Amino acid sequence: MSGPALVPTLLALPPxxxxxxxxxxxxxxxxxxxxxxxxxxxxxxxVVRRRDLAAEQQEAGARADVTGGPGPGERL
Structure with a gap:
Protein backbone atom coordinates (compact mmCIF):
# COMPACT_ATOMS: atom_id res chain seq x y z
CA MET A 1 0.00 0.00 0.00
CA SER A 2 1.59 3.24 -1.12
CA GLY A 3 0.72 6.47 -2.78
CA PRO A 4 -2.87 7.74 -2.91
CA ALA A 5 -4.29 4.57 -1.31
CA LEU A 6 -2.26 5.25 1.84
CA VAL A 7 -3.65 8.76 2.38
CA PRO A 8 -7.19 7.75 3.51
CA THR A 9 -5.71 5.17 5.86
CA LEU A 10 -3.37 7.72 7.41
CA LEU A 11 -6.22 10.22 7.76
CA ALA A 12 -8.44 7.65 9.49
CA LEU A 13 -5.84 6.42 11.99
CA PRO A 14 -5.20 9.55 14.11
CA PRO A 15 -8.72 9.76 15.59
CA VAL A 47 -30.34 22.04 40.07
CA VAL A 48 -29.60 25.67 40.93
CA ARG A 49 -31.95 26.97 38.22
CA ARG A 50 -34.75 24.73 39.47
CA ARG A 51 -34.17 25.92 43.03
CA ASP A 52 -34.12 29.59 41.98
CA LEU A 53 -37.29 29.23 39.90
CA ALA A 54 -39.08 27.52 42.80
CA ALA A 55 -38.02 30.29 45.20
CA GLU A 56 -39.10 32.94 42.71
CA GLN A 57 -42.52 31.33 42.24
CA GLN A 58 -42.97 30.98 45.99
CA GLU A 59 -42.04 34.63 46.49
CA ALA A 60 -44.46 35.71 43.75
CA GLY A 61 -47.21 33.64 45.36
CA ALA A 62 -46.57 35.17 48.77
CA ARG A 63 -46.54 38.65 47.25
CA ALA A 64 -49.87 37.99 45.50
CA ASP A 65 -51.40 36.79 48.78
CA VAL A 66 -50.29 39.94 50.61
CA THR A 67 -51.40 42.44 47.97
CA GLY A 68 -54.49 40.54 46.89
CA GLY A 69 -53.53 41.05 43.27
CA PRO A 70 -51.71 38.99 40.72
CA GLY A 71 -48.00 38.46 41.11
CA PRO A 72 -45.42 39.24 38.44
CA GLY A 73 -46.10 37.38 35.24
CA GLU A 74 -49.66 36.48 36.29
CA ARG A 75 -52.82 37.63 34.54
CA LEU A 76 -55.96 39.03 36.07
Whole structure:
Protein backbone atom coordinates (compact mmCIF):
# COMPACT_ATOMS: atom_id res chain seq x y z
CA MET A 1 0.00 0.00 0.00
CA SER A 2 1.59 3.24 -1.12
CA GLY A 3 0.72 6.47 -2.78
CA PRO A 4 -2.87 7.74 -2.91
CA ALA A 5 -4.29 4.57 -1.31
CA LEU A 6 -2.26 5.25 1.84
CA VAL A 7 -3.65 8.76 2.38
CA PRO A 8 -7.19 7.75 3.51
CA THR A 9 -5.71 5.17 5.86
CA LEU A 10 -3.37 7.72 7.41
CA LEU A 11 -6.22 10.22 7.76
CA ALA A 12 -8.44 7.65 9.49
CA LEU A 13 -5.84 6.42 11.99
CA PRO A 14 -5.20 9.55 14.11
CA PRO A 15 -8.72 9.76 15.59
CA UNK A 16 -8.53 6.10 16.55
CA UNK A 17 -4.97 6.09 17.87
CA UNK A 18 -4.62 9.62 19.23
CA UNK A 19 -4.76 8.32 22.81
CA UNK A 20 -2.05 5.80 22.12
CA UNK A 21 -2.09 2.22 23.31
CA UNK A 22 -4.34 2.51 26.36
CA UNK A 23 -6.34 -0.21 28.04
CA UNK A 24 -10.10 0.12 28.11
CA UNK A 25 -10.20 1.35 31.70
CA UNK A 26 -7.50 3.92 30.93
CA UNK A 27 -9.52 5.28 28.02
CA UNK A 28 -12.57 5.47 30.27
CA UNK A 29 -10.55 7.32 32.90
CA UNK A 30 -9.25 9.81 30.32
CA UNK A 31 -12.78 10.45 29.04
CA UNK A 32 -14.11 10.89 32.57
CA UNK A 33 -11.37 13.37 33.39
CA UNK A 34 -11.92 15.22 30.10
CA UNK A 35 -15.72 15.42 30.09
CA UNK A 36 -16.70 14.74 33.71
CA UNK A 37 -16.38 18.34 34.89
CA UNK A 38 -18.73 19.51 32.14
CA UNK A 39 -21.32 16.91 33.12
CA UNK A 40 -21.06 17.95 36.77
CA UNK A 41 -21.34 21.62 35.79
CA UNK A 42 -24.47 20.89 33.75
CA UNK A 43 -26.08 19.07 36.69
CA UNK A 44 -25.22 21.92 39.07
CA UNK A 45 -26.66 24.55 36.71
CA UNK A 46 -29.85 22.49 36.31
CA VAL A 47 -30.34 22.04 40.07
CA VAL A 48 -29.60 25.67 40.93
CA ARG A 49 -31.95 26.97 38.22
CA ARG A 50 -34.75 24.73 39.47
CA ARG A 51 -34.17 25.92 43.03
CA ASP A 52 -34.12 29.59 41.98
CA LEU A 53 -37.29 29.23 39.90
CA ALA A 54 -39.08 27.52 42.80
CA ALA A 55 -38.02 30.29 45.20
CA GLU A 56 -39.10 32.94 42.71
CA GLN A 57 -42.52 31.33 42.24
CA GLN A 58 -42.97 30.98 45.99
CA GLU A 59 -42.04 34.63 46.49
CA ALA A 60 -44.46 35.71 43.75
CA GLY A 61 -47.21 33.64 45.36
CA ALA A 62 -46.57 35.17 48.77
CA ARG A 63 -46.54 38.65 47.25
CA ALA A 64 -49.87 37.99 45.50
CA ASP A 65 -51.40 36.79 48.78
CA VAL A 66 -50.29 39.94 50.61
CA THR A 67 -51.40 42.44 47.97
CA GLY A 68 -54.49 40.54 46.89
CA GLY A 69 -53.53 41.05 43.27
CA PRO A 70 -51.71 38.99 40.72
CA GLY A 71 -48.00 38.46 41.11
CA PRO A 72 -45.42 39.24 38.44
CA GLY A 73 -46.10 37.38 35.24
CA GLU A 74 -49.66 36.48 36.29
CA ARG A 75 -52.82 37.63 34.54
CA LEU A 76 -55.96 39.03 36.07
Missing amino acids: VLHLGALHGYEKLLVLLIAFGPFVVLGVVVY
